[in-house]
Amino acid sequence: MGAATGTLDRGAWQPPKWSRRSSVSSSTLQNPSEVSVLVVEDNEDVRSSCSDILRTVGYTVIEAADGEDALSLLTTMRFDAMVLDLKMPRRDGASLLSALSEPPAVVVVSAYELDDKTRHRAGSTIVAHLSKPVPPQQLLDAIADAT
Secondary structure, three states: OOOOOOOOOOOOOOOOOOOOOOOOOOOOOOOHHHOEEEEEOOOHHHHHHHHHHHHHOOOEEEEEOOHHHHHHHHHHOOOOEEEEOOOOOOOOHHHHHHHOOOOOEEEEEEOOOOOHHHHHHHHHHEEEEEEOOOOHHHHHHHHHHHO
């Protein structure tokens, strides 16, 4: 995070001209514009930074400020992947995962570790756990692996 603003430090990062995407067949490239990602993060600066990074390469991104907002969105919309913070007001990430019968692929982005109970409940839906601040390319790689 940037020292003064609390945002992800993008530095000299530039979006790639193309990204590898996995799907049913590893030889198939998935167009990012066909992938929807829900970014669930209570810190507005971090949420906006993650969303901007994903939008830059063409992902369709919807934002939620906490687990309650995310739960409402997840009951009405389909997402291919979810970027999820663990510690949030109203409903935290672990509680959100517990409430979902079929969550999308999850990339946890948090300063906190995922406890064993939550990891067990979430099963294979958690495809990556990234520590804040997340380098942009690391976030893009995790979402590519998730989709």
